Amino acid sequence: MILRSVLVLVLLVGILSHASESLRFELQSSQTKCIAEDIKSNSMTVGKYHVVKPNEDHPLPDSHKLTVRVTSSYGNNFHSAEKVESGQFAFTAAEQGDYMACFWVPEHSPQMTVTVDFDWRTGVHAKDWTNVAKKGQVDAMQLELKNLFDTVQSIHEEMFYLREREEEMQELNKATTSKMFWLSFLSLFLCLSVAGLQFWHLKSFFEKKKLI
Secondary structure (H helix, E strand, O other): OHHHHHHHHHHHHHHHHEEEEEEEEEEEEEOOEEEEEEOOOOOOEEEEEEOOOOOOOOOOOHHHOEEEEEOOOOOOOOEEEEEOOEEEEEEEOOOOOEEEEEEOOOOOOOOOOEEEEEEEEEHHHHHHHHHHHHHOOOOHHHHHHHHHHHHHHHHHHHHHHHHHHHHHHHHHHHHHHHHHHHHHHHHHHHHHHHHHHHHHHHHHHHHHOOOO
């Protein structure tokens, strides 16, 4: 029982940590890089990105600027920007599934490399708690309690989400097992039918030849 509780806790921590993704990556000229995030419906998500300047003393050239698209698995567009050095997006997911953030750098000769910082947060991690504290004028303890409450609520929602996914997988397994059973039954029936036809053909052949 204790081991099971520990495993559930580790799983939930992994889920919540996955909901906050901050990374730095490099893009070559004319190269596209897409990052996927599995988001539940009605979940808040925010993202910020910017190009790391190769030289802080000079403005960023057009060859280092990005084209960015954020789309859902159904092809709906939630964010679009062309030839920008930084940007951000925020929306509430209307549908459950994988959301893709794609970054593209225009073709350039000679080939160059662009470094991008990208921060993508989902669910409880999408909230700016510093601004919440300023707007609500709450003290540190109240802020911590509100943060814990939202975290617990997020865990609760994740548990129901995992339970729904488990039920979907069970239904899929049942449907697959049923289809495999009928397929096996049909295969057996066809094999027996072919064997019976072969037996009848050979028997007729031998009778005509008066061998039996």
